[in-house]
Amino acid sequence: MTACLSKDTLKIGLVSISDRASQGVYVDQGIPALQKWLETALCEPFEVETRLIADEQDVIEQTLIELVDQHACHLVLTTGGTGPAKRDVTPDATLAIAHREMPGFGEQMRQVSLHFVPTAILSRQVGVIRHSSLILNLPGQPKAIQETLEGVKGTDGAVIVRGIFSAVPYCLQLLSEIYIETRPEICESFRPKSARR
Numbered sequence: 001m002t003a004c005l006s007k008d009t010l011k012i013g014l015v016s017i018s019d020r021a022s023q024g025v026y027v028d029q030g031i032p033a034l035q036k037w038l039e040t041a042l043c044e045p046f047e048v049e050t051r052l053i054a055d056e057q058d059v060i061e062q063t064l065i066e067l068v069d070q071h072a073c074h075l076v077l078t079t080g081g082t083g084p085a086k087r088d089v090t091p092d093a094t095l096a097i098a099h100r101e102m103p104g105f106g107e108q109m110r111q112v113s114l115h116f117v118p119t120a121i122l123s124r125q126v127g128v129i130r131h132s133s134l135i136l137n138l139p140g141q142p143k144a145i146q147e148t149l150e151g152v153k154g155t156d157g158a159v160i161v162r163g164i165f166s167a168v169p170y171c172l173q174l175l176s177e178i179y180i181e182t183r184p185e186i187c188e189s190f191r192p193k194s195a196r197r
Contacts, residue, residue, distance in 0.1 A: 008178050010046040013067035013076035017090050022054045030079035033142035041186040055081050060093035068133040074172050080140035082125045090137050091124040098128035108164050115152045132176040150187050166190050
């Protein structure tokens, strides 16, 4: 088991973006799936701010700004609204409030998803930085969320293609100096030897 070495508490914003779920037509599955995965993967406690909102660009922008600027979330994970349909505006809202883009996250998410579905090329997911916070757009389905975060694994459990969360702890360390670790059996995080504690 990996030792937990954090002097600060990681704060994570979880945003599920869905017209129907926000209207109560069906129960949101994105936030519970994200929270469960994080509880399994992270080896230290963390705080969570959750939001269930409609596919409205101005609402998404306001929510992301609130979570970063007012609630000081180190990491914000969104789920849903990343496809090519007219109501899919999560990436547009994310880019609109970003200070810097992190294109590698979007590229890797599509690379992982292409191992499971050919329609992964239709995803417009992005990763960005606002101030010293990292914001990542994830898929809407729980199975796809887990695949994107963990990566592609063989039948023996060996990682074939790394998921995006392998790079998240080091990215957060560079942005805000917070130090977190993941459980390697779920998702092994990577950082240079010079950055390890």
